[in-house]
Amino acid sequence: MQEDRRLAVLRAIVEDYVATEEPVGSKALVERHHLNVSPATIRNDMAALEDEGYLAQPHTSAGRVPTDKGYRLFVDRLSTVKPTSAAERRAIASFLDGAVDLDDVVHRSVRVLAQLTRQVAVVQYPSLSHSTVRHVEIVALAPARLLLVLILSSGRVEQRLIELDSDLAEADLAALRSRVNLAATGAVIADAAAALTALIHPETGGAAPSAATVSVVDTLVDAMSDHRSDERVVVGGTANLARFGDNFDTSVRPLLEALEEQVVLLKLLGEATIGGAVTVRIGAEGPYEELASTSVVATGYGPDDALASLGIVGPTRMDYPGTMAAVRAVARYMSRILDES
Amino acid sequence: MQEDRRLAVLRAIVEDYVATEEPVGSKALVERHHLNVSPATIRNDMAALEDEGYLAQPHTSAGRVPTDKGYRLFVDRLSTVKPTSAAERRAIASFLDGAVDLDDVVHRSVRVLAQLTRQVAVVQYPSLSHSTVRHVEIVALAPARLLLVLILSSGRVEQRLIELDSDLAEADLAALRSRVNLAATGAVIADAAAALTALIHPETGGAAPSAATVSVVDTLVDAMSDHRSDERVVVGGTANLARFGDNFDTSVRPLLEALEEQVVLLKLLGEATIGGAVTVRIGAEGPYEELASTSVVATGYGPDDALASLGIVGPTRMDYPGTMAAVRAVARYMSRILDES
DNA sequence: GTTGGCACTCCAGTTCAGCGAGTGCCAATG
DNA sequence: CATTGGCACTCGCTGAACTGGAGTGCCAAC
Numbered sequence: 007m008q009e010d011r012r013l014a015v016l017r018a019i020v021e022d023y024v025a026t027e028e029p030v031g032s033k034a035l036v037e038r039h040h041l042n043v044s045p046a047t048i049r050n051d052m053a054a055l056e057d058e059g060y061l062a063q064p065h066t067s068a069g070r071v072p073t074d075k076g077y078r079l080f081v082d083r084l085s086t087v088k089p090t091s092a093a094e095r096r097a098i099a100s101f102l103d104g105a106v107d108l109d110d111v112v113h114r115s116v117r118v119l120a121q122l123t124r125q126v127a128v129v130q131y132p133s134l135s136h137s138t139v140r141h142v143e144i145v146a147l148a149p150a151r152l153l154l155v156l157i158l159s160s161g162r163v164e165q166r167l168i169e170l171d172s173d174l175a176e177a178d179l180a181a182l183r184s185r186v187n188l189a190a191t192g193a194v195i196a197d198a199a200a201a202l203t204a205l206i207h208p209e210t211g212g213a214a215p216s217a218a219t220v221s222v223v224d225t226l227v228d229a230m231s232d233h234r235s236d237e238r239v240v241v242g243g244t245a246n247l248a249r250f251g252d253n254f255d256t257s258v259r260p261l262l263e264a265l266e267e268q269v270v271l272l273k274l275l276g277e278a279t280i281g282g283a284v285t286v287r288i289g290a291e292g293p294y295e296e297l298a299s300t301s302v303v304a305t306g307y308g309p310d311d312a313l314a315s316l317g318i319v320g321p322t323r324m325d326y327p328g329t330m331a332a333v334r335a336v337a338r339y340m341s342r343i344l345d346e347s
Numbered sequence: 348m349q350e351d352r353r354l355a356v357l358r359a360i361v362e363d364y365v366a367t368e369e370p371v372g373s374k375a376l377v378e379r380h381h382l383n384v385s386p387a388t389i390r391n392d393m394a395a396l397e398d399e400g401y402l403a404q405p406h407t408s409a410g411r412v413p414t415d416k417g418y419r420l421f422v423d424r425l426s427t428v429k430p431t432s433a434a435e436r437r438a439i440a441s442f443l444d445g446a447v448d449l450d451d452v453v454h455r456s457v458r459v460l461a462q463l464t465r466q467v468a469v470v471q472y473p474s475l476s477h478s479t480v481r482h483v484e485i486v487a488l489a490p491a492r493l494l495l496v497l498i499l500s501s502g503r504v505e506q507r508l509i510e511l512d513s514d515l516a517e518a519d520l521a522a523l524r525s526r527v528n529l530a531a532t533g534a535v536i537a538d539a540a541a542a543l544t545a546l547i548h549p550e551t552g553g554a555a556p557s558a559a560t561v562s563v564v565d566t567l568v569d570a571m572s573d574h575r576s577d578e579r580v581v582v583g584g585t586a587n588l589a590r591f592g593d594n595f596d597t598s599v600r601p602l603l604e605a606l607e608e609q610v611v612l613l614k615l616l617g618e619a620t621i622g623g624a625v626t627v628r629i630g631a632e633g634p635y636e637e638l639a640s641t642s643v644v645a646t647g648y649g650p651d652d653a654l655a656s657l658g659i660v661g662p663t664r665m666d667y668p669g670t671m672a673a674v675r676a677v678a679r680y681m682s683r684i685l686d687e688s
Numbered sequence: 689g690t691t692g693g694c695a696c697t698c699c700a701g702t703t704c705a706g707c708g709a710g711t712g713c714c715a716a717t718g
Numbered sequence: 719c720a721t722t723g724g725c726a727c728t729c730g731c732t733g734a735a736c737t738g739g740a741g742t743g744c745c746a747a748c
Contacts, residue, residue, distance in 0.1 A: 031741050044691050049742070067697045067741050109579075141494060143484050153482060155496055155504065163496075163504045165448070244585060245607045248600040259589040266586045372710050385722050390711070408710050408728045691748075696741105703736080710728085717722075 014041065015051045016060055017084040020072050024325050029069030074289035074322060077301070081286050081326050088327040090335040094122055098339050105343065108132070108161030112240050115316065115340050120243020122332040125320035126265065128304075130275050131238040132160040132313045132344070134230065139190045139198045144183045144222060149173035154222060156229055158195075160313070160344070164229045174218050182219055186226070199230045239272060241265050243318075257321055260296035264319070270294065275315035278304030282311045284330045284337075289322045303329050307337040308344055316340070355382065356392045357401055358425040361413050365666055370410030415630035415663060418642070422627050422667050429668040431676040435463055439680050446684065449473070449502035453581050456657065456681050461584025463673040466661035467606065469645075471616050472579040473501035473654045473685070475571065480531045480539045485524045485563065490514035495563060497570055499536075501654065501685065505570045515559050523560055527567070540571045580612050584659075598662055601637035605660070611635060616656035619645030623652045625671045625678075630663045644670050648678040649685055657681070 018039045022030040032045040032052060041048065052070050055061045060076035063069075072080065101118040105111040112129050119127035137158040145153040150173050156164040174182075189205055190198040202223045206215040215223075244265070247258050264270045274292065278285040284305040290298040301324060304317025317333055359380045363371040373386040373393060382389065393411050396402045401417035404410075413421065442459040446452040453470050460468035478499040486494040491514050497505040515523075530546055531539040543564045547556040556564075585606070588599050605611050615633065619626040625646040631639040642665060645658025658674055 029741090033741075045741095046691055046693095047689080050690085053743080063742085065698065067743095068699070069741070141486055141488060143486055143496060145482050145484055145498075147482060153498065155484065155498070157494065157496070157506060163506055165498065165502075165504050242607065245600070245603040248595070248603055254589070254595060259586070262586040262589055266583065370710090374710080386710095387722055387724090388720080391721085394712080404711085406729065408712095409730075410710065689748105691746100693745090693747100694743105696743085698742100699738105699740090701737085704734090705732105707730105707732085709730095712725105712727085714724090715722100716724100718720095 011041070011043070012051045012055060013079075013084060014039075015048060016055055016072070016076060017080060019052075019061065019070055020076065020080045020084070023071055024323055027323065029064055029071050031069035034069070072323075074291065077288045077322055077326070078291075081288070081330075085327045085330075088331045090331045094332065094335060097122065098336055102339055102343055111340065111343055113242075115336055116240045116242035119316065119318060119332065119336045120246060122336070123243075123303075123318050123320070123329045124246050124249065125243060125318040125324065125329065126241065126246055126261065127243045127316070127318050128265075128271055128275060129240050129242075129316040130272065130314040131240070132162065132308060134158070134162070134195055134232070136160075136194070136308065136313045137162065138192060138194050142183075142186050142190055142226065144179060144186065146174065146176070146179055152179075152218075152222065154225055154229070156226060164232070166225045166229055168221055168225050170218050170221060172217070178216070178218070182222060185219075186222065190226070195230050199227045202227055202230075239268055239275070241271075257299050261300055261319060264294070264297055274302050274319070275304050275317055278302075278306060278315045278317055282306070284334050285317075286326065286330065301326075303333050305333055305337045307341045309341070311337070311341070313341075313344070352382070352384070353392045353396060354420075354425060355380075356389060357396055357413070357417060358421060360393075360402065360411055361417065361421045361425070364412055365664055368664065370405055370412050372410035375410070413664075415632065418629045418663055418667070419632075422629070422671075426668045426671075429672045431672050435673065435676060438463065439677055443680055443684055452502075452681065452684055454583075456677055457581045457583035460657065460659060460673065460677045461587060463677070464584075464644075464659050464661070464670045465587050465590065466584060466659040466665065466670065467582065467587055467602065468584045468657070468659050469606075469612055469616060470581050470583075470657040471613065471655040472581070473503065473649060475499070475503070475536055475573070477501075477535070477649065477654045478503065479533060479535050483524075483527050483531055483567065485520060485527065487515065487517070487520055493520075493559075493563065495566055495570070497567060501649075505573070507566045507570055509562055509566050511559050511562060513558070519557070519559070523563060526560075527563065531567070536571050540568045543568055580609055580616070582606050582612075587661075598640055602641055602660060605635070605638055615643050615660070616645050616658055619643075619647060619656045619658055623647070625675050626658075627667065627671065642667075644674050646674055646678045648681045650682070652678070652682070654682075654685070 015035070018035055019030050022035065022038060032048040035041070035048055036043065036045050052061060056063070056070065059073060060079060061070040062073050064071060098118055102111065102114050105114050112131060116127045116129040119129070137160040140157045140159050143155040145155070147153050150170040152168050152170065154166045154168065185205065186202065189201040193201060206220050206223050247261065274287070277287065284303060287302040289301060299322055300319055301322045302317055302319050304315050306312055306315050308314060316337055318329060356376070359376055360371050363376065363379060373389040376382070376389055377384065377386050393402060397404070397411065401414060401420060402411040403414045405412060439459055443452065443455050446455050453472060457468045457470040460470070478501040480497065481500050482498045484496040486496070488494050491511040493509050493511065495507045495509065526546065527543065530542040534542060547561050547564050588602065615628065618628065625644060628643040630642060640663055641660055642663045643658055643660050645656050647653055647656050649655060657678055659670060
């Protein structure tokens with residue numbers, strides 16, 4: 007019985023603190039939420055919650071503030087999933103439906119996510135490793151100079167320029183082109199790379215591959231395993247940082263620094279790709295000390311939610327239910343769009 | 348004689364203010380710079396400079412601060428061009444030389460520029476309109492489904508997918524491919540678009556073009572005139588905003604907002620593409636009221652410095668000579684790299 | 689277990705005086 | 719006429735002292 011009320015108190019404190027940005031005291035609490043008990047009772051509960059580590063006092067004789075542990079409990083057990091509002095769904099739809107290509111989808115997503123959550127939004131580009139090869143084109147710019155164009159299902163295009171030691175006849179080029187496409191087209195990146203490699207290392211000892219073939223295949227395999235381009239992320243909504251101009255040094259500065267470090271961002275997002283659900287990292291739960299006062303709400307998108315991740319970064323004091331709903335909604339819509347195209 | 352000294356005083360004030368971030372007084376000035384006159388004399392000069400609008404006082408009985416007009420005079424007439432240091436050149440070279448493709452060049456440039464200037468750096472992608480067509484590839488993914496790949500000299504690749512009403516024979520495809528390339532390859536975008544259009548509107552009334560030809564040409568011309576992709580910019584170094592955490596509302600917030608608005612950024616940079624030199628917009632000189640307390644230092648890059656622009660955005664109180672040198676150095680290096688590849 | 693009462697704590701905001709950097713003006717000087 | 723030293727004045731900044739109020743913790747009563 008008291009246990010139930012305690013949780014209700016914790017929930018109320020989280021909600022009030024998120025809304026007001028100020029430590030919440032016992033009296034204000036009984037007024038705003040109609041708990042049918044006296045402030046003194048609440049005080050006892052608050053003291054207990056503080057003992058258990060869910061609350062903290064900025065200083066003696068101020069109200070209580072949730073700790074990371076408090077937020078965690080709130081997110082895990084107390085928050086009711088806020089359904090995305092019709093207005094939000096409409097915003098997402100009208101924003102994303104106008105997108106013309108992959109770049110555009112990613113950029114629009116980051117914008118709409120930043121707008122909905124009023125936080126800094128981060129969207130990772132679809133990773134190479136989950137794409138399939140749509141087509142490989144080999145163009146002779148000059149007799150000994152080839153342009154390789156690798157077109158992937160996610161809409162991404164990679165190009166490489168190579169010089170050959172000797173000229174390549176048009177007929178040979180055509181043959182090479184069709185062999186390469188036969189091996190790679192339609193396959194997942196990893197398989198395509200393997201199939202291509204097999205072309206120049208034939209188990210069944212056929213004719214030795216030509217120098218041009220080796221060169222082309224090497225370059226393509228290299229482009230396919232170039233994980234550098236996996237590391238691309240787009241950031242948006244940094245203007246939202248302006249909302250919490252105080253706490254500059256504790257909140258904004260480390261966040262800005264982290265945003266510059268794409269590697270960190272990718273790690274943060276990466277954790278989220280695992281399950282299908284929306285992941286929440288609160289405060290110091292992660293390994294990044296500088297981000298102790300920020301939370302990350304992220305999820306995967308694309309088929310099986312495994313193509314790449316998107317999410318937001320914000321202060322631990324944030325509207326978790328709303329943010330989680332927005333992140334999930336954008337991810338779903340994005341998956342759908344990518345699936346259609 | 349006094350005129351000379353007045354300018355020296357202005358220069359000294361700008362330099363000191365930039366270095367110390369504090370209003371500079373007459374006494375401190377004679378001490379730091381060895382002007383061989385008394386503080387009282389300087390005071391007279393300062394009063395005169397204030398009358399002419401080059402200086403201002405934050406409040407009575409504080410030191411002087413340069414006005415926008417003061418900075419303008421400083422930039423135009425008083426600053427000696429700081430030659431890029433060897434260390435800077437080395438930093439730029441080692442940073443940019445590792446770049447593998449266009450995206451990479453742009454991203455690396457923005458990083459190195461942000462690092463050198465310790466400001467927010469902005470680099471615009473090479474504009475379509477100044478590129479030439481390197482190659483057009485037409486691939487039949489299916490008999491009635493074509494993939495068009497447009498490869499530009501700047502390293503950019505555009506792709507379009509089209510469906511035909513009827514199947515296209517391999518021979519016809521080859522013919523079309525060679526006609527299109529004959530018309531477009533090597534030409535500047537605008538010319539290429541015109542030449543392609545001519546293919547389907549033959550003045551000398553030849554045979555009417557096939558439906559496939561019309562479709563392909565239309566799509567290519569459309570891709571060439573797609574100025575949306577001209578509007579891409581990359582921003583870096585926002586973490587440098589942390590350095591001036593005070594003035595949050597006057598400096599940081601509007602800047603963050605401007606950075607989100609790519610259109611504004613492009614306009615700011617756009618002004619710079621005109622001459623070959625480094626352009627400086629100081630404070631309220633531009634039409635953007637919110638950016639009244641920021642300056643933009645930018646220049647063009649690429650052949651004739653006309654391919655696109657890059658630059659930095661920072662507080663009016665900045666090291667103009669150093670910043671201008673860095674911007675110019677990065678632009679030059681970038682031009683060179685793009686030229687080579 | 690809940691409640692009202694009460695003493696206590698401590699932040700936040702305000703007032704006020706003193707300090708010091710800096711100015712403007714003036715009269716004197718070369 | 720430019721320069722200089724002197725001097726009174728301004729004004730923001732700093733720190734101390736004070737106060738109001740919100741909030742707590744504890745205790746005794748129900």
